[in-house]
Amino acid sequence: MKEIKKELIEEIENIVGKGNIRTDNLENTLYSYDASMSRAMPYGIIHFTDINQISPVVKILYKNGIPFSPRAAGTNLSGGTINLKGGFIFNLARLDKIHQIDTLNKVAVVEPGVINLKLQEELAKFGFFYAPDPASQKVSTIGGNIAENAGGPQCLKYGVTSDNLIKIEVVLPDGTEEEFSINDKGFEIMSIFPQSEGTLGIIKKAWLKILPIPHFTKTISANFDSIDNAINRVTEIISNGIIPKTLEAIDRLSIEAAQKDVGLKIPENVQAILIIEIDSEDENDIEKEKNKIMEILKDKTIEVKIAKDEKERELLWKLRKEAYPALARISPNVLVEDGAVPRPKLTEVLKEVKEILSSYKLKAGIVFHAGDGNIHPNIIFDERDLEETKRVRKAGHEILKACINAG
Ligand SMILES: Cc1cc2nc3c(=O)[nH]c(=O)nc-3n(C[C@H](O)[C@H](O)[C@H](O)COP(=O)(O)OP(=O)(O)OC[C@H]3O[C@@H](n4cnc5c(N)ncnc54)[C@H](O)[C@@H]3O)c2cc1C
Known part of the structure; x- marks a missing residue:
């Protein structure tokens, strides 16, 4: 240089x-x-x-x-x-002003360093939410989320970041300022800028779609004897025409890492937990969806719980949300791999992922945004062990190759 x-x-x-x-x-x-x-x-x-x-x-x-x-x-x-x-x-983390929350036009105007969860908390005061909710939302920012086109549990129903973006004000690599909007004619810049990882320019301000929080939400947590069983139920739920707000699965290693921190003791025969959340403006609709889901889960689970109130809902979610931090606490390093495959291929890819991990003598807690086929093997290792780190790199590469091969 x-x-x-x-x-x-x-x-x-x-x-x-x-x-x-x-x-x-x-x-x-x-x-x-x-x-x-x-x-x-x-x-x-x-x-x-x-x-x-x-x-x-x-x-x-x-x-x-x-x-x-x-x-x-x-x-x-x-x-x-x-x-x-x-x-x-x-x-850019200090550029964290929320300029406007306009509930009438359903838009929030923010600077790039606003933390995703902070925005959600501010919106909740007005009965609104912003759909993209990456698992990193406690710390990751709107600018980073846009540049990575981040998704999250509730994106199955509400779309990823680019589906929830109206306009961006940017600084191009030569310093010129530009504005791009979903209403622009010509090249669809708004479909490539989000996900360009900062290479096309710097997001200075963003206009985000915000939505009213639906009046009715139901959270169901189902314990399974195998991860395959859990994933097959995901396919069944969606093929029955139900699009839940979230369909999240976690495996046994993630459960083991997180349960102590959450103050739970999950029986050893539980190999996977699926968290299903549905929401609606209509009480009858949500009741019908819940009944259909319960019918699909019948005789296929070890246990099913439905949260009675917000406190119980938070408890059901806590285990899923603690999965990554808990792994990070039990091991010096965690490599979060992030692959997406067609949903029907999830069990097949999972088998391959397990074989790869075992061939490299590695362990990973696996969490899924199962509804959209997104798989996160979180490989635990110690970076100070150079030989182990080499194996992690190779395994990570092979896992992503397996995801690509699956389509
Ligand atoms: C534990 C964990 C869980 C995760 N869960 C998810 C998940 O559920 N879904 C998901 O999609 N991702 C997830 N991620 C990945 C990551 O959190 C997201 O990519 C997030 O959007 C990055 O935000 P950030 O603020 O950390 O950005 P950074 O990491 O700081 O930056 C990300 C990219 O954006 C660029 N950038 C940053 N700010 C701007 C800006 N203002 N203008 C232009 N470019 C910019 C950077 O150059 C970089 O290329 C996870 C990561 C971890 C570690």
Whole structure:
């Protein structure tokens, strides 16, 4: 990479403020990794505190041919915030203003660093929600969610990020500012910008679709003797014309990791838990759907529970939500793999995933957004063991290849 002159640093510092451009080793190390297995030291970090600082800084770096990458919470699994060519990392996490919640037009206007869960909490005060709810929502940001086109449990019914986006204001790689909207004619930029992982430009502001929280919700938790049994019920539920809000499955290792933290003791014969949530504006409709689901589950489960109130609902969800943090607590490192396969192929791919893990002598807790065929093998390992880390990389690669081969 080109030498970076002191004058250039000063020019940027004049825009972002003193202390907001850092090139010291400690700061660079903190930003040298994300949730993937990639690592690389950047030249420096630029912390933004105002969305209007982005364009002038990009213009300077572009003119001088210096690479840069946007970064928010760093939870991406694809090395998207790792600068292999050095250059600067833009920390956008402090751009966290919610500009507007407009319940009449069902839109929220936010800056990119707003944390997904924080937005949900603010919307809930008005009886609204934002559909994309990645499992990382406690820390991941709207900017990162858009750039990765994130999905989550309730996206089965309500769509992924790009389905819930109205307009974005962006800074292009040369520093020019542009606005793209779903109403634009011509090229469908709005279908490629979300998921471009920061390579097409930096999202400065976003207009998001928000929805009223349906009046009726039912949460069902079903314990199964095998993960295959759980997945087959998912297929049956959907083929009966029911599109639940969520259809989430977790395997035995994830249950074992999480149950202690949640204060539960799940019997050993329970190999998988399926959490099914349905919602509706109509009480009769939801009752009918619930009855149909109970009929499908009849004689196929070890136990079925229906949450009686919000407290019980939260308890049923807690085990699923604790699955990843609990694995991270029992092991120094967790590699979250993320593959999507056609739903009917889930059991077949799962068998292959288990064979791959066993051939590399590795363990993984497996969680599924089962409704849309999304499988997350969370491989536990110790990065300090270089030989084990090598096996994890190889296994991760083979798992994703198996998902691709499944279509
Ligand atoms: C435990 C765990 C669970 C997860 N669960 C899910 C899940 O359920 N569903 C799912 O889809 N993903 C999931 N992920 C992946 C990850 O959380 C998502 O990709 C998330 O959207 C990333 O948000 P972030 O704020 O961490 O972004 P970062 O990781 O900081 O950035 C992600 C990408 O976006 C770019 N970027 C960041 N901000 C901007 C911006 N303002 N403009 C343009 N580009 C930008 C970055 O350059 C990078 O390429 C999970 C990850 C972990 C570790």
